[in-house]
Amino acid sequence: MPLGYDGPETLMVAPSTAPFLVRVSADPRAAAGPPTWPFTLPFVRGLALELRSAVTFFVGENGSGKSTLIEAIAAACGMPVAGGGTNELPDAYAPEGRSALGAALRPAFRARPLDRYFFRAEFQAHLASLLDLRREDPDFGGDPYRRYGGQSLHERSHGEAFLAVLIHRMTSGLILMDEPEAALSPQRQLALLARMAEMVAGGETQFVVATHSPILLTYPGADIVSFDVAPLASVRLEDTSHYRITKGVLENPAQYWRHLTGGAASPP
Numbered sequence: 001m002p003l004g005y006d007g008p009e010t011l012m013v014a015p016s017t018a019p020f021l022v023r024v025s026a027d028p029r030a031a032a033g034p035p036t037w038p039f040t041l042p043f044v045r046g047l048a049l050e051l052r053s054a055v056t057f058f059v060g061e062n063g064s065g066k067s068t069l070i071e072a073i074a075a076a077c078g079m080p081v082a083g084g085g086t087n088e089l090p091d092a093y094a095p096e097g098r099s100a101l102g103a104a105l106r107p108a109f110r111a112r113p114l115d116r117y118f119f120r121a122e123f124q125a126h127l128a129s130l131l132d133l134r135r136e137d138p139d140f141g142g143d144p145y146r147r148y149g150g151q152s153l154h155e156r157s158h159g160e161a162f163l164a165v166l167i168h169r170m171t172s173g174l175i176l177m178d179e180p181e182a183a184l185s186p187q188r189q190l191a192l193l194a195r196m197a198e199m200v201a202g203g204e205t206q207f208v209v210a211t212h213s214p215i216l217l218t219y220p221g222a223d224i225v226s227f228d229v230a231p232l233a234s235v236r237l238e239d240t241s242h243y244r245i246t247k248g249v250l251e252n253p254a255q256y257w258r259h260l261t262g263g264a265a266s267p268p
Contacts, residue, residue, distance in 0.1 A: 119175070177209040181211060
């Protein structure tokens with residue numbers, strides 16, 4: 001599998017070797033079971049994904065299975081599928097408690113990370129509520145907000161709460177993120193990239209991120225894995241539909257609007 005977009009030669013931010021998780025494969029016996037979701041996703045049968053860089057992005061259309069796989073990786077690596085760290089299991093409070101695909105995955109590690117965290121954008125409100133419940137629990141020792149910026153996440157704006165988790169809670173180790181750009185402005189997405197680069201430079205952090213953001217995909221040296229093909233394959237930034245469509249709309253919005261309103265042929 002070829003490496004993804006390397007960026008300008010002078011900006012090789014992401015090391016070419018993943019420090020922790022290096023391979024994710026599916027148990028053939030589980031993948032060959034009854035044809036039910038998520039085992040009907042095209043990439044599941046024969047899955048053998050090599051993680052080559054300290055930063056890996058999953059990219060593809062809605063419904064292609066990006067979030068399903070990253071959720072399954074979280075479960076296979078001992079993290080709660082609803083998001084959080086290994087000592088923050090909100091299964092009784094969050095909408096989901098297990099991953100059907102996670103039980104069929106076989107992760108392989110170069111080394112075991114000391115810390116692991118799964119940032120799942122759609123369930124951040126539930127994590128915020130869990131922390132508030134801990135504040136009211138007389139049996140909970142310590143400050144539940146200590147690793148989240150010092151105050152309730154519900155007391156911040158949506159984007160500020162996201163950044164509080166991304167900046168304060170995630171400090172090193174194996175970090176999985178599912179659509180972290182969901183509540184972030186373009187400027188805040190750049191702040192996230194800067195934080196990721198800072199962490200990766202220390203050599204003790206690995207990111208696996210499912211995203212629709214062309215801004216995040218610009219991370220130099222990252223491996224971009226496309227879910228629009230089966231088997232999964234690494235692609236260049238410029239070859240993703242996210243990049244091509246965003247670039248085309250910004251460069252020639254009138255042409256796209258003529259297409260959207262039925263006034264012209266499909267845009268390139």
